[in-house]
Amino acid sequence: MLKKFFAALALFIVAIMFYDIASNYQERQQLSGVAQYYVEKGPSELGAANLVTSVVVTYRGLDTLGEVTVLFISAAGIGLLLRRQRDDKDPSPQKDNAPCSEIVDTAFHLLFPMILLFGIYIFVNGHLTPGGGFQGGAVIASGMMLYLLAKPNNTFNLQLLKKIESFSGSAYVLIGALGLFLAGGFLDNRVLSLGEFGSLFSAGLIPVIYVLIGLKVGAELSSVLTKFRDS
Amino acid sequence: MLLIITVILCIGIIISALLAIYLNNMISIVISAGLSGLFASVTYVMLAAPDVAMTEAAIGSGLTTLIFLYAINKTKCKDDINDY
Numbered sequence: 001m002l003k004k005f006f007a008a009l010a011l012f013i014v015a016i017m018f019y020d021i022a023s024n025y026q027e028r029q030q031l032s033g034v035a036q037y038y039v040e041k042g043p044s045e046l047g048a049a050n051l052v053t054s055v056v057v058t059y060r061g062l063d064t065l066g067e068v069t070v071l072f073i074s075a076a077g078i079g080l081l082l083r084r085q086r087d088d089k090d091p092s093p094q095k096d097n098a099p100c101s102e103i104v105d106t107a108f109h110l111l112f113p114m115i116l117l118f119g120i121y122i123f124v125n126g127h128l129t130p131g132g133g134f135q136g137g138a139v140i141a142s143g144m145m146l147y148l149l150a151k152p153n154n155t156f157n158l159q160l161l162k163k164i165e166s167f168s169g170s171a172y173v174l175i176g177a178l179g180l181f182l183a184g185g186f187l188d189n190r191v192l193s194l195g196e197f198g199s200l201f202s203a204g205l206i207p208v209i210y211v212l213i214g215l216k217v218g219a220e221l222s223s224v225l226t227k228f229r230d231s
Numbered sequence: 232m233l234l235i236i237t238v239i240l241c242i243g244i245i246i247s248a249l250l251a252i253y254l255n256n257m258i259s260i261v262i263s264a265g266l267s268g269l270f271a272s273v274t275y276v277m278l279a280a281p282d283v284a285m286t287e288a289a290i291g292s293g294l295t296t297l298i299f300l301y302a303i304n305k306t307k308c309k310d311d312i313n314d315y
Contacts, residue, residue, distance in 0.1 A: 052282050122285070130282050131282060131285055132282065135282065135286050138294065139289050141294060142289050142294060145294060145297050149297075221294060225297065228302065228305075229301055
């Protein structure tokens with residue numbers, strides 16, 4: 001009874017909050033101050049054709065670094081929780097998993113290279129078309145997921161994934177610090193020249209940072225998936 | 232037209248989220264939770280946010296579903312196998 005009363009009370013409070021938001025809602029006719037600045041100055045200042053990228057990587061670059069850190073901490077936590085208990089015994093994983101179905105195996109051989117290539121395309125072209133490091137890394141990790149499903153007895157080299165992850169993470173921070181000395185501030189992309197607007201080698205450091213983030217996210221999510229399967 | 236499609240997609244999100252709460256079979260629950268992520272990602276495309284849609288499609292409906300399936304597989308008890 002008391003439980004239901006508190007549930008109803010919580011629902012009522014949420015309803016009041018949403019009523020307040022909904023009754024005062026009116027569609028914006030123009031962008032708010034800082035968004036207006038980004039839309040007007042972003043392309044000429046940073047040279048990225050995809051405006052979202054210039055906001056995510058440069059104007060709000062510190063937030064992206066925070067997101068990468070959160071992902072790193074959660075991957076490290078999963079690694080701590082699911083670490084192998086039987087280090088003293090034979091370290092090779094059990095080889096008695098049932099093989100996957102014919103459909104998954106055929107789809108794996110057809111789709112795996114394409115998914116990887118698409119993921120790389122997404123993060124290399126992040127400053128030109130929708131997408132970026134996180135998206136490309138997640139697509140690569142879903143390709144790795146297909147690999148883990150199709151080959152139940154194979155596993156990834158976790159040491160190599162760990163090395164890729166630490167290399168790209170530290171390179172991201174170092175490149176960001178480079179901006180302190182050579183350009184306007186931390187994670188400023190104008191260390192390299194901006195290039196021609198809309199071409200592949202443009203927008204200064206943004207493609208470099210996105211390639212690093214893509215590698216880091218892809219390696220991290222793949223190692224999380226591997227640990228979940230093999231723990 | 233765009234509004235109608237968006238509303239239908241939002242109803243799809245709500246229905247699959249309710250299914251995820253009220254179904255009894257663990258596998259169906261995980262699949263319907265992934266389905267709500269898939270509906271959400273299409274909604275993001277309709278609302279002109281392709282960057283978010285990509286992340287949602289890959290992580291929300293792909294990787295999370297698989298991680299849940301692995302976790303259910305690992306924690307399955309022999310006694311209440313009929314529940315799964």
